Amino acid sequence: MAKTLQDLLTGLKQIMSWTYLDRPDETVIEGISFSSKEIKQNFIFVCISGYRHDGHDFVNEAIHNGAVAVIAERPIDAHVPVIYCRDTKAALAELAGTFYDHPSTKLRLHGVTGTNGKTTTTSLAHQLFDHLGMSAGLIGTLGVTYSGRTVETSNTTPDALTINRYLAQMVASGVTDCLIEVSSQAIAETRIAGLSFNTASFLNLSHDHLDYHGTMETYAYTKAQLFAQITDDGSAIVNRDDPNHVLMQSVAPAPVRHVTFSRHALVADLYGHAEGDRFVLTTDGQTSSSALPFQEDYNLDNALCALSIVRQTGVPLNAVLPHLTSLRLPSGRLERVTGITTPVYIDYGHTPDAIAKVIAALTSRHERVLVLLSAAGERDRTKREIMTDIVAASGADFLLTVHDPRHEDPQQILDDLAGRRHDQLASFDNREDAIRFFCERMNDYDCGVIFGKGHDRVERVKGTFVSFDEPTLVRQFFHDSD
Numbered sequence: 001m002a003k004t005l006q007d008l009l010t011g012l013k014q015i016m017s018w019t020y021l022d023r024p025d026e027t028v029i030e031g032i033s034f035s036s037k038e039i040k041q042n043f044i045f046v047c048i049s050g051y052r053h054d055g056h057d058f059v060n061e062a063i064h065n066g067a068v069a070v071i072a073e074r075p076i077d078a079h080v081p082v083i084y085c086r087d088t089k090a091a092l093a094e095l096a097g098t099f100y101d102h103p104s105t106k107l108r109l110h111g112v113t114g115t116n117g118k119t120t121t122t123s124l125a126h127q128l129f130d131h132l133g134m135s136a137g138l139i140g141t142l143g144v145t146y147s148g149r150t151v152e153t154s155n156t157t158p159d160a161l162t163i164n165r166y167l168a169q170m171v172a173s174g175v176t177d178c179l180i181e182v183s184s185q186a187i188a189e190t191r192i193a194g195l196s197f198n199t200a201s202f203l204n205l206s207h208d209h210l211d212y213h214g215t216m217e218t219y220a221y222t223k224a225q226l227f228a229q230i231t232d233d234g235s236a237i238v239n240r241d242d243p244n245h246v247l248m249q250s251v252a253p254a255p256v257r258h259v260t261f262s263r264h265a266l267v268a269d270l271y272g273h274a275e276g277d278r279f280v281l282t283t284d285g286q287t288s289s290s291a292l293p294f295q296e297d298y299n300l301d302n303a304l305c306a307l308s309i310v311r312q313t314g315v316p317l318n319a320v321l322p323h324l325t326s327l328r329l330p331s332g333r334l335e336r337v338t339g340i341t342t343p344v345y346i347d348y349g350h351t352p353d354a355i356a357k358v359i360a361a362l363t364s365r366h367e368r369v370l371v372l373l374s375a376a377g378e379r380d381r382t383k384r385e386i387m388t389d390i391v392a393a394s395g396a397d398f399l400l401t402v403h404d405p406r407h408e409d410p411q412q413i414l415d416d417l418a419g420r421r422h423d424q425l426a427s428f429d430n431r432e433d434a435i436r437f438f439c440e441r442m443n444d445y446d447c448g449v450i451f452g453k454g455h456d457r458v459e460r461v462k463g464t465f466v467s468f469d470e471p472t473l474v475r476q477f478f479h480d481s482d
Helices: 005-010 055-066 090-099 116-131 160-173 184-188 216-229 247-251 298-311 318-327 352-363 380-394 410-418 431-444 471-480
Strands: 016-020 030-034 043-046 067-072 081-083 108-113 138-139 143-146 149-151 177-181 197-202 232-240 257-262 270-275 278-283 284-290 344-347 371-377 397-403 447-451 458-461 466-467
Touching: 005 090, 030 090, 043 055, 043 318, 055 067, 067 090, 081 090, 090 160, 090 371, 108 116, 108 298, 116 138, 116 177, 116 318, 138 160, 138 197, 143 160, 160 177, 197 216, 197 247, 197 298, 216 232, 232 247, 232 298, 257 298, 270 298, 278 298, 278 318, 278 458, 284 318, 298 318, 318 397, 344 352, 344 397, 344 471, 352 371, 352 380, 352 447, 371 380, 371 410, 371 431, 380 397, 397 410, 397 431, 410 471, 431 447, 431 471
Parallel strands: 030 043, 043 067, 067 081, 108 177, 108 197, 138 177, 197 232, 232 257, 257 270, 344 447, 371 397, 371 447
Antiparallel strands: 016 081, 138 143, 143 149, 270 278, 278 284, 458 466
């Protein structure tokens, strides 16, 4: 895996400003990192300017730990080779691809983007590949999974170095297909730069991340850039029911196949809808059906996308159908808490659209629904009151709280959620207290849902990470109230 400095610089020529080298370019590079603490002997250190720290301030530590070359955006004083680039994040992506021999070209890489549903869609597709006996990997919110192992990651879409490292390990393990959740932030920050996608899939676009992108137009355009990275023999898969699908298709290179799925348009390449407990599918003029363990409209969208991805690898629909009944939703996605008789669900929903769809699904089955709504700190404030308005409009009773306040004042989060409303049953700046109150009130309701954290088992408070297991808390509080 080791490369010389000259090997790695070859790919950087398009973004290099100039270099300062005081030793031969044949220096052997054993690794790359943008964390000075992870630097080892014969590593390259890439200076990344983050939200809280600037890698340029840690060059001396990196060199002390063994860095033999530095990639930087601004002048630094160093006695090792320095390569200056306009964008070190782009440089990191290029270096990672070269260092790991461009692993995305050695398997089929399937990117999935959308405001909601990325985790569920990639999980469903991964399960289908597994049931079909195909070796598949998965990179996303729930971590990196391949060859029977799972490793946690901190972001929906990891940094370019992490992605390429795991793709290389998958290739070495015989993985043929890898599914990856692609967030808009990851695209904007060039985390997926240089990757070759066999398929790119678009699920939906709704209000989120406006603190980052500024406008919905910029948000949509950013997501569309995923489609520019589809290989010429690849496929652009889009949800025909979302009007933004046209933008996504327009960015894809001319030779790619355009594939659509829909719950409303029979002309889509894959049309599906629920009839009772059956999932009815139509493609190429042929109709078939299968039982499906879930019937929520938004999860049918996710299943249609997952099916479309698998079909693009050459698997016929009739080979996939028998496995639909075995599909399971991933952790924290409308996940019913076990060990109690009352239906209480944990859901990752943190956008207006996701919350609206989950509540619609629950209120269609249950007359009295109790909702615990929350918002995260240091994230898009513009959506907070909108989420509360959606819950209130549903007619469900609701409580307000916070999750992962980070460095933001919890009271500010609650004030944003409440807006001008005063019809919430209660508000709590402490999430555990909110869950306790929620459980105590559940005797008056047929069903309850706790939004916000989903699968996540950690609370982020003022730079600290606190263990927080919501299903366990719910069971504990229910038993305490018996």
